[in-house]
Amino acid sequence: MTTTSLATTEIESLMLKHPKGFDLSLDRISRLLADLGDPQHRLPPQIHIAGTNGKGSVTAFCRAILEADSRAAHVHTSPHLVNWHERYRIGRSGRPGALVDDRLLADAVMRAAAANGGKMITVFEILTAVTFLLFSEQPADVALIEVGLGGRFDATNVLEKPAATVITSISLDHQSYLGDRVELIAAEKGGIIKPGVPVIVGQQSETVALDVLTAMADRANAPLLVYGQDFFAYEEHGRLVYQDDTGLLDLPMPRLPGRHQLINAATAIATLRHAGFGPCDQAIEKGLANVEWPGRMQQIGSGPLYRAAFPGSELWLDGGHNPGAGAAIAETLADMEERVSRPLFLIAGMINTKDPMGFFASFAGIARHVFTVPVEASHAGIDPNELAEAAIEAGLDAEPCASVEEAIRLVSSAWDSDRAPRFLICGSLYLVGDVLAQSGLAPR
Missing domain, CATH: 3.90.190.20 (Mur ligase, C-terminal domain)
Incomplete structure (x- = not known):
C-alpha cells in the first residue's frame, strides 16, 4: 500500500473538507452511526482500551494471544505510522489477521462520508464510524478497540456493553484536551468504564489516578482488577512469572523489550481471562513470543x-x-x-x-x-x-x-x-x- 492508494485518496479528501484535530463529543459520531444503521451494535464482543502509555502494547498482546488461541480478532488502533490501513486489522479464522484491503477500506470511507453528507464532523469521527462498519461486516470472535484520545468523549466510547474495559498507565499528556492534572486525565480515561463490565487497570505510578478509577468503578458497580493488587508480573531466571488468584504461570519473556512490557503483558492476560476468553496456557506462551508492535523499541x-x-x-x-x-x-x-x-x-x-x-x-x-x-x-x-x-x-x-x-x-x-x-x-x-x-x- 502506498500514499496513492484508493483509500488514502478518499481519506485525504476528507481532511481537506473537515477540521483537523479533535473536538471531543459523542453527538456527531452518534448521529453518523445512526444514519449508518448503528453498526457498533453488531460487533463481536469488544475489549475497549484506554490509557496514556501502553494501550497499544496491551492491544498487541491481546491480539497475539487470541490469535495463538485460534480466535479471529479485529483490531482498531491509532494513530498509524505509515499507512492509514494500519488502523484496521481484520481478523481471520484460523490464521493471523491482516491489515484491511484497500478497496474494502475505501468503500467503507466513502459510505461513511456519504452518510455524513458534509455535516460538521472530525475526520477521526468518520474513521471511527469506518471501524464499526468494517468490524460489523466481517466475522470475528472479538474486536479490540483502542481509544483515540481520552475516553469519556472519544468517538470510540459509543460502545455500550463491551466484554471488558482496560485502562493502562496514566500520566500527563494532551493536557489542552484532558486537563493539566493526573486526576483530571484519569477521570477522562475512566469515562469508558461501563456498569457491570469488568475494568482491568494497569500499573499506576500516581496513587491519585488509581483513586479516581477505583471510585468510578465503584459507582458503576464494575468489577475492578488492578495490577499490583489482583494480578502481578515479575522476571525470574529469565522467565516471566504471572500471578493472579488462580495461581502462577511460568512464561517466556515477551518479545517486546522493556520492564514495562511485563506489566502490559500481564494486563493483557488478566483482561482476556476476565473478559471471558480464557486463553489456554500454550496460547499465552505463544502470544508473548510472537507479539509485534511496530515503532515501540x-x-x-x-x-x-x-x-x-x-x-x-x-x-x-x-x-x-x-x-x-x-x-x-x-x-x-x-x-x-x-x-x-x-x-x-x-x-x-x-x-x-x-x-x-x-x-x-x-x-x-x-x-x-x-x-x-x-x-x-x-x-x-x-x-x-x-x-x-x-x-x-x-x-x-x-x-x-x-x-x-x-x-x-x-x-x-x-x-x-x-x-x-x-x-x-x-x-x-x-x-x-x-x-x-x-x-x-x-x-x-
Whole structure:
C-alpha cells in the first residue's frame, strides 16, 4: 500500500473538507452511526482500551494471544505510522489477521462520508464510524478497540456493553484536551468504564489516578482488577512469572523489550481471562513470543539509515513522546547498557503539543548526546533549535541537526572506538513512521 492508494485518496479528501484535530463529543459520531444503521451494535464482543502509555502494547498482546488461541480478532488502533490501513486489522479464522484491503477500506470511507453528507464532523469521527462498519461486516470472535484520545468523549466510547474495559498507565499528556492534572486525565480515561463490565487497570505510578478509577468503578458497580493488587508480573531466571488468584504461570519473556512490557503483558492476560476468553496456557506462551508492535523499541537492521551507521551499531526506534514514556524507554535502555555497554545517542523530533523537558529528563546520565531533528510529516513540529534548548535544560548535551541520517553520519564518520554506538530515534510517532518508511519497514 502506498500514499496513492484508493483509500488514502478518499481519506485525504476528507481532511481537506473537515477540521483537523479533535473536538471531543459523542453527538456527531452518534448521529453518523445512526444514519449508518448503528453498526457498533453488531460487533463481536469488544475489549475497549484506554490509557496514556501502553494501550497499544496491551492491544498487541491481546491480539497475539487470541490469535495463538485460534480466535479471529479485529483490531482498531491509532494513530498509524505509515499507512492509514494500519488502523484496521481484520481478523481471520484460523490464521493471523491482516491489515484491511484497500478497496474494502475505501468503500467503507466513502459510505461513511456519504452518510455524513458534509455535516460538521472530525475526520477521526468518520474513521471511527469506518471501524464499526468494517468490524460489523466481517466475522470475528472479538474486536479490540483502542481509544483515540481520552475516553469519556472519544468517538470510540459509543460502545455500550463491551466484554471488558482496560485502562493502562496514566500520566500527563494532551493536557489542552484532558486537563493539566493526573486526576483530571484519569477521570477522562475512566469515562469508558461501563456498569457491570469488568475494568482491568494497569500499573499506576500516581496513587491519585488509581483513586479516581477505583471510585468510578465503584459507582458503576464494575468489577475492578488492578495490577499490583489482583494480578502481578515479575522476571525470574529469565522467565516471566504471572500471578493472579488462580495461581502462577511460568512464561517466556515477551518479545517486546522493556520492564514495562511485563506489566502490559500481564494486563493483557488478566483482561482476556476476565473478559471471558480464557486463553489456554500454550496460547499465552505463544502470544508473548510472537507479539509485534511496530515503532515501540523496535530495532532496525536494514535500510539506508542502518547502512549509514558505524558498522556494528544498534539502531532503535520508539515513538513514545511524554514524560511517562520517556521514563519507560530510559529504563529499558539502562537495562540494555547493563547487558551490553554502548554509548547512547538520541535523535529526537517532537511536536508542539508535548512536554520535551519532561520527556528528556529521564535520559540525563544515560545519553551521551542528543541530536534534535525536524518532524517533516507534521506542521506542528518543534524547531530543532528550540528542542535542543529543552534537552539542554533537562541536563543533556544537545545540538540541532538537519535530519536523522545526518545525525547518524555525524557520529559514525568520527567514530574511533571498538564499542559501536547505540542510536535511539524517538519523541514522535510521525518521526518513527518516516524512518520505517525510509527503511522499507512499513507495518504489515
